[in-house]
Amino acid sequence: MPEPTTTESVAPGPASSATGASIQLQQVTKRYPGQQRPAVDSVDIDIQAGEILVLVGPSGCGKTTTLKMINRLIEPTSGSIVLDGEDVTRKNADELRRGIGYVIQAGGLFPHMTVAANVGIVPGMLGWDKARIEARVEELLDLVGLDPETYRNRYPRELSGGQQQRVGVARALAADPPVLLMDEPFGAVDPITRQRLQDELLNIQEELGKTIVMVTHDFDEAVKLGDRIAILDVGARIVQLDTPEVILTNPADDFVVDFVGKGAALKTLDLTRVSDVELRTGTTATVGTPAADAVARARAAGDDYVVVLDARDRPLRWHRLEELEREDTIGGQVDEDLPTLARRATLNEALDTMLTASQNGVIVTGRRDTYAGYLTVDAVMSFMTPSSGPRAEDNPAPSAGGAS
Numbered sequence: 279m280p281e282p283t284t285t286e287s288v289a290p291g292p293a294s295s296a297t298g299a300s301i302q303l304q305q306v307t308k309r310y311p312g313q314q315r316p317a318v319d320s321v322d323i324d325i326q327a328g329e330i331l332v333l334v335g336p337s338g339c340g341k342t343t344t345l346k347m348i349n350r351l352i353e354p355t356s357g358s359i360v361l362d363g364e365d366v367t368r369k370n371a372d373e374l375r376r377g378i379g380y381v382i383q384a385g386g387l388f389p390h391m392t393v394a395a396n397v398g399i400v401p402g403m404l405g406w407d408k409a410r411i412e413a414r415v416e417e418l419l420d421l422v423g424l425d426p427e428t429y430r431n432r433y434p435r436e437l438s439g440g441q442q443q444r445v446g447v448a449r450a451l452a453a454d455p456p457v458l459l460m461d462e463p464f465g466a467v468d469p470i471t472r473q474r475l476q477d478e479l480l481n482i483q484e485e486l487g488k489t490i491v492m493v494t495h496d497f498d499e500a501v502k503l504g505d506r507i508a509i510l511d512v513g514a515r516i517v518q519l520d521t522p523e524v525i526l527t528n529p530a531d532d533f534v535v536d537f538v539g540k541g542a543a544l545k546t547l548d549l550t551r552v553s554d555v556e557l558r559t560g561t562t563a564t565v566g567t568p569a570a571d572a573v574a575r576a577r578a579a580g581d582d583y584v585v586v587l588d589a590r591d592r593p594l595r596w597h598r599l600e601e602l603e604r605e606d607t608i609g610g611q612v613d614e615d616l617p618t619l620a621r622r623a624t625l626n627e628a629l630d631t632m633l634t635a636s637q638n639g640v641i642v643t644g645r646r647d648t649y650a651g652y653l654t655v656d657a658v659m660s661f662m663t664p665s666s667g668p669r670a671e672d673n674p675a676p677s678a679g680g681a682s
């Protein structure tokens with residue numbers, strides 16, 4: 279069985295069992311001493327419990343200031359911040375911060391403390407006993423994909439950037455806060471690690487359903503992670519606050535158009551899952567059955583290829599008819615390079631897989647890697663441009679000799 283080329287990824291969206299808190303910013307203003315204009319000027323934002331809201335906007339527009347006012351690392355000059363119905367501007371700031379996880383670039387770990395000590399800081403401050411802290415550290419390291427045995431006693435300098443970032447996320451989650459604030463959390467890691475950390479955050483979020491407010495410079499990251507995106511201009515003025523779909527397809531004005539950039543049509547590929555597109559089933563044949571039967575069915579259906587499945591319906595390869603005609607029974611050879619994707623993959627990942635494999639189609643698998651159908655490059659194109667006329671040839675036709 280060939281390895282799927284893309285891992286299962288999780289659709290962004292508020293988790294069904296949200297444990298997060300709602301946050302309302304009401305007429306919030308921050309005026310730094312000596313500055314002519316307020317850094318944040320009378321901002322109103324309603325953040326729903328369990329959603330990921332991403333703040334984006336040009337440098338200096340007030341994103342970080344807005345974020346840090348939520349846990350009062352920066353005190354608002356005026357206005358209210360209401361967390362689950364309670365005005366936090368009147369609450370003890372230290373107590374407030376223990377109920378809000380905070381993640382910054384490169385994890386912001388204490389260099390002289392081990393991983394376990396870093397993750398256990400807040401539970402320690404809350405007076406948890408040693409055994410409970412140890413158990414929690416173990417659980418969290420596991421959650422963020424670090425083996426507790428290996429990493430518990432390491433120091434931050436003994437970790438890669440991505441691992442430090444994972445520890446930072448574990449630390450922020452330690453006391454199970456309803457709210458997580460993240461300031462450029464993945465800004466300091468390479469693109470591949472970044473993508474992996476984003477996927478993990480979505481997995482964790484599906485499990486935990488926190489309210490997450492995140493600042494990023496990377497609009498693609500905002501599209502991937504955000505249930506909603508707030509596009510801010512100077513003074514943290516909200517130019518548009520909506521779902522990624524609406525922002526990409528209905529930008530509020532030219533500022534948003536400029537900000538989103540020319541690739542908006544392509545970015546919508548990141549929003550669409552393979553499971554949103556109608557898959558073609560084609561002709562399938564199980565190993566050990568007569569080849570002539572599969573060839574006849576494929577001819578009748580107008581297919582040039584047969585998808586060969588093992589006894590448990592998992593795809594092994596696709597086979598050209600003219601080759602299959604020379605065989606008696608369907609053989610069990612596995613094409614290690616068969617382009618395969620999970621239904622949760624995005625259309626962007628589907629195109630990527632086809633390009634990498636130099637094939638015009640990709641096999642899609644569902645639960646337990648069973649065959650779900652195939653997707654062609656033409657189907658992806660017609661999905662993007664629904665009015666572009668009749669569909670082109672829809673056989674997966676490997677262009678580089680593919681099937682064997």
Ligand SMILES: Nc1ncnc2c1ncn2[C@@H]1O[C@H](COP(=O)(O)OP(=O)(O)OP(=O)(O)O)[C@@H](O)[C@H]1O
Pocket residue numbers: 310311313317335336337338339340341342343344
């Ligand atoms: N401590 C401070 N004292 C004075 N002015 C500040 C202070 N911190 C931020 N500012 C100013 O407030 C404005 C908003 O800053 P903020 O850091 O919130 O912006 P940002 O959108 O997060 O920027 P970036 O994307 O560059 O990180 C900027 O003009 C900045 O120069």
